[in-house]
Amino acid sequence: MKNYGFSIALGIDSNIDSEIIxxxxxxxxxxxxxxxxxxxxxxxxxxxxxxxxxxxxxxxxDSDLLQYNNIASDYLKKIGESISxxxxxxxxxxxxxxxxxxxxxxxxxxxxxxxxxxxxxSLKFINHVEGMVKEYLNNERVGLCVDIGHLIYDLGYxxxxxxxxxxxxxxxxxxxxxxxxxxxxxxxxxxxxxEGELFYRELIELLKLNSVRIIFEIKNIDVLSSEAxxxxxxx
Numbered sequence: 001m002k003n004y005g006f007s008i009a010l011g012i013d014s015n016i017d018s019e020i021i022x023x024x025x026x027x028x029x030x031x032x033x034x035x036x037x038x039x040x041x042x043x044x045x046x047x048x049x050x051x052x053x054x055x056x057x058x059x060x061x062d063s064d065l066l067q068y069n070n071i072a073s074d075y076l077k078k079i080g081e082s083i084s085x086x087x088x089x090x091x092x093x094x095x096x097x098x099x100x101x102x103x104x105x106x107x108x109x110x111x112x113x114x115x116x117x118x119x120x121x122s123l124k125f126i127n128h129v130e131g132m133v134k135e136y137l138n139n140e141r142v143g144l145c146v147d148i149g150h151l152i153y154d155l156g157y158x159x160x161x162x163x164x165x166x167x168x169x170x171x172x173x174x175x176x177x178x179x180x181x182x183x184x185x186x187x188x189x190x191x192x193x194x195e196g197e198l199f200y201r202e203l204i205e206l207l208k209l210n211s212v213r214i215i216f217e218i219k220n221i222d223v224l225s226s227e228a229x230x231x232x233x234x235x
Contacts, residue, residue: 004214004232005029006223007060007179010042019224020045024053026229031058031090031177031215034079043082050084058088058114058177058215076106087111088176088213090145092118100136114145114176119188122154126163133171143174148203149181149217153188157199161206168207177213180235189219191231200235 005027010016023030030049034042049057059079079089089111091103104113115132117125129144136142146167151160168175181189182196192200203209214235221228 002214002232002235003028003211004216004235005031005056006221006228007031007033007215007217008223009033010045016045017048020049022224024056026224027232029056029058029213029215031060031088031217033060033062035062040078043078047082050082050087054084055086057083057086058090058213059083060090073102073106076103077108080107080110083107083111085110088114088145090114090116090177092116092121100142104139104141112141112143112176114143116145116179117147117150119147119150119153122151126167129167129171133174143176144171145177145179146175147179147217148200149179149183149188152196152199153183157195161199161203164203165206175212177215178209179215179217181217189217191218191221192234197234204235 008030010032030053032042032046046057046059061079083089087110089107091113092115100113100115107113144167146164148160148164151163155163180200182192184190184193216228216231218228218231221231
């Protein structure tokens with residue numbers, strides 16, 4: 001099975017266990033968006049996912065989990081206690097860059113923190129990657145998540161292709177995860193246009209993306225629907 005999956009906002013209901021089982025019948029990996037106010041409700045479910053699918057999980061941390069205060073630190077400790085060594089923890093560059101050591105110390109010894117480029121911050125991210133590599137990326141618990149859709153939003157398809165190729169040439173062993181989505185009418189996290197699908201196919205072929213995790217971040221899609229499975233199969 002391809003190393004692809006979807007980003008979802010986990011909701012607790014009576015069908016959650018059966019839905020997770022059905023999800024992993026179709027996809028290999030999953031990214032779950034976590035907000036601080038909700039995290040305690042999901043700890044048992046996240047532990048269960050890790051127990052059954054130990055290398056499958058990424059957690060996208062909410063920005064308020066990355067502020068340096070006692071409440072955020074306590075939540076990060078709880079997250080660290082419930083994850084595995086292989087769990088990926090995604091955070092936006094502009095929110096975490098100055099607090100990477102603090103976040104790692106709060107999490108404890110488990111998990112890999114992946115720094116992601118945010119929409120509107122792509123050039124800043126690119127300009128700081130080299131310094132970040134020297135300062136942090138020699139740490140095996142710190143890596144990169146490159147959001148391709150955010151790059152497209154800021155820079156367009158042609159320039160994004162060039163930049164992503166350069167990032168992989170320089171830092172390929174530190175890029176653990178990619179986020180795929182398209183841009184339409186000034187909005188991101190959209191399903192793929194014809195142009196977008198051609199772009200992503202070219203990207204996959206160019207970079208030989210066999211081992212990097214690929215997460216589809218598409219808003220308002222039922223990941224168990226035939227529509228979502230069709231997106232998965234097209235790539």
